[in-house]
Amino acid sequence: MVDLEKAPPARSPEGEPVPRADGEGCLVVAVRLPVRIVALVLVLPVRMAWDALVVAGRFLRDTVLRPVGRALAWLGRALFVWPLVGLWRYVVVPVAKGVGWLGNVLLVVPAVWVYRWVLTPVGRALAWCCAGVGAVLTALGRGLYAGLAWLGKVLLVVPAVWVYRWVLAPVGRALAVVGRELLDALGHAWRIAGHLSRAVGRALAALFRWTVAEPARWVYRSVLTPVGHAVRDTVLRPLAEAARAAGRAGRQALRSARLSVRQARADLRRTLFGEPERPPSVDRREPSGAKARTLGSSTTALTKD
Template structure:
């Protein structure tokens, strides 16, 4: 594509005058604000920060260290940690060891040494109170278990037949629904999309390209030429 022709030479001076009248006050105001900010930061902000650090932060840290942290650490060590360690080593641990020895270790050793006196009665009790009743109950309930098995098998076959019939019926209904409703609706939507949305999108895209080529690009070239002419851009 051919380049845009430059603006005429006589337009430079009016543009410069307008730039001086309109842009220069804002530029001077911006520079004044920047100069004021740097002056305040250098001659006001830094002294205030130094004064805050020396007059507030350093004394507060000193007071916190020597009036709070050090006394609290000293009190914790000599009033809590050391007494707790002495109490654990001198009283609690020996007491727990003594209780564990005489309540757990010694009875367990005695039971292990005399295990024959307890294992045979325990085995007899387990045999006559658990095993024999369980075997008898299993033998007595055999007809009941067979009846329950037959009933459950019949219920399972009936449920499987119902589910199979329902699955086939649902497939048949879904097939009819797809054939007579979903497929025609899908074709109608596709036709509408093809003959309404796609042409509208193409028209909007063509209009956007025309606006960019006929308005935005020349306007950008003119603005660039104006900024170059007034010296705001190279």
């Protein structure tokens, strides 16, 4: 908890109050407590909203912004950076080197001659003239500056110093005390609001878990799973077996119908065109044991003694 009340002022052995080291007086003590209470009441919803926005922002950054940013960065490099680097390296730099060499050949020598024999003498003459005019103007400026400085000091500086010393400084000290207390109160209120926000968040999470998640889990495990198993064993499996049996019966009926149609076409073909000619049968049986080659003789079925 934050110490919202100040300790009583310390007293000397003679019973007189000891002045505080931080220079705080009765105005500070009178302003601090109500300011901190009001600041806590005003800051608490702002801090809770801030914490919610921070959580949402982190989730959005990790799931959306980072992948999109990486993809856009790669696309930007592929579309702009790499083409510009290639253009600069293989086009602009060679052209600039060629132009620089040509300008050096056509212009660096004539320009040096003009600078040395024309511009330098003219510049020195102009510099001598400007130096004389500058000396005269400097003397006039110094006198004018001294007069204006004295007039400004009398008309502006002295009244401003008096106003600052006897008006602005006391008001500034009072406003500094009030502002310091307001900032201190806002800081304490922000920290307290953070603790309260986290406590409210944990309480809401626990309430959601015990009112929604745990009952839903219990219903799933204790009610829906047994009911699903019962429906699967008593309804779905018999229906599946019946469907498979019906499919087998249908396939068998289709096969029988196909055979009947094939037999009917064969009968119709025999009726219309007669029996087809059959090729002569060839005896493909193996030779008998008497004609076959044996292990004890050198004769075979093709060679005889």
